[in-house]
Amino acid sequence: MKAIDLFAGWGGFTLGATQAGAEVLYAANHWPIAVDVHSRNHPATQHECQDLRQADWTRVPQYDLLLASPACQGHSSASQPKRRQYHDAMRSTAWAVVDCADVTEPAAIVVENVPAFTRWRLYPVWLEALSRLGYKMREHRVLATHHGVPQRRDRLFLVGLRNGCHVALPLHLGAEPAFAACIDPDGTWRDIVDAGADARARMVSASARFRGQPCLVNHVTGHRGIPLTEAIRTITTKAQWTLVHGARYRWLTTRELARGMGFPDSFTWDDSITRTDALRGIGNAVCPPVARDIVSAVKEAA
Numbered sequence: 629m630k631a632i633d634l635f636a637g638w639g640g641f642t643l644g645a646t647q648a649g650a651e652v653l654y655a656a657n658h659w660p661i662a663v664d665v666h667s668r669n670h671p672a673t674q675h676e677c678q679d680l681r682q683a684d685w686t687r688v689p690q691y692d693l694l695l696a697s698p699a700c701q702g703h704s705s706a707s708q709p710k711r712r713q714y715h716d717a718m719r720s721t722a723w724a725v726v727d728c729a730d731v732t733e734p735a736a737i738v739v740e741n742v743p744a745f746t747r748w749r750l751y752p753v754w755l756e757a758l759s760r761l762g763y764k765m766r767e768h769r770v771l772a773t774h775h776g777v778p779q780r781r782d783r784l785f786l787v788g789l790r791n792g793c794h795v796a797l798p799l800h801l802g803a804e805p806a807f808a809a810c811i812d813p814d815g816t817w818r819d820i821v822d823a824g825a826d827a828r829a830r831m832v833s834a835s836a837r838f839r840g841q842p843c844l845v846n847h848v849t850g851h852r853g854i855p856l857t858e859a860i861r862t863i864t865t866k867a868q869w870t871l872v873h874g875a876r877y878r879w880l881t882t883r884e885l886a887r888g889m890g891f892p893d894s895f896t897w898d899d900s901i902t903r904t905d906a907l908r909g910i911g912n913a914v915c916p917p918v919a920r921d922i923v924s925a926v927k928e929a930a
């Protein structure tokens with residue numbers, strides 16, 4: 629099966645599709661750093677760095693499966709209120725999917741977004757537009773832990789096939805994958821007593837709660853702490869998580885967070901990329917194992 633990936637970001641969707649045996653011919657994004665990272669990991673793919681609201685779809689090669697993750701900030705409650713208007717304007721990126729499907733007529737479409745995407749007031753019209761093109765889109769709410777990822781990440785996947793078939797997603801139920809497997813043995817540790825007052829209070833309380841055992845503490849949501857035997861909660865584009873062990877703590881590294889998204893260590897990025905940019909790429913990605921399972925199901929049904 630030949631695929632293209634729109635809003636390809638760092639390439640979680642592409643990587644999972646490749647793991648499912650699809651060949652990703654084309655990937656596009658307007659953020660040059662993301663295009664560089666994607667190209668480094670998928671050198672055989674044709675890359676375009678462009679605003680997809682102005683794409684020329686005649687440049688896209690023949691393919692069967694359209695993968696797309698339009699910008700989610702306009703739908704996500706995590707958007708910063710200060711940038712609300714800018715993020716609201718990004719909702720229009722979803723129309724690029726309709727536009728591309730209209731011109732290129734693939735056999736199947738998979739769109740990923742935050743669950744709040746369905747609350748967009750234009751969502752019914754957007755679905756209707758795809759339906760007019762022959763795709764009956766079906767909503768799948770997917771929890772990443774059910775696909776072997778050590779993260780409780782809840783995302784919406786809309787899947788539509790021109791042949792009218794529906795896909796059944798395989799679930800890996802059983803013990804929740806533990807975030808412990810993502811942790812490196814070494815790291816730059818600091819003393820909790822030296823942290824700011826709020827952060828210190830959070831970490832002292834979590835450390836006491838888990839009796840000095842290593843645990844994760846979130847400094848944005850105020851979560852009370854997670855033992856490493858559980859999956860981490862949603863990894864976002866911001867630095868939020870510290871690992872606390874006894875009287876010491878350290879921030880999770882971008883590599884540990886990438887593992888928490890299900891990226892293998894063979895997935896790499898240039899050392900010169902800042903932590904802020906790496907967090908943006910990682911926190912926005914589709915978990916590759918989730919993409920792998922969805923694309924495998926689509927291949928079977930198409």
Ligand SMILES: C[S@@+](CC[C@H](N)C(=O)[O-])C[C@H]1O[C@@H](n2cnc3c(N)ncnc32)[C@H](O)[C@@H]1O
Pocket residue numbers: 635636637638639640641642656657658659662678679680681696697698699700718721909912913914915
């Ligand atoms: C949710 S992320 C996609 C993640 C990607 N599917 C992955 O698995 O890594 C959305 C991406 O869309 C890109 N984007 C936002 N607006 C865009 C536009 N107008 N044209 C092209 N890319 C855009 C962002 O830079 C971001 O990388």
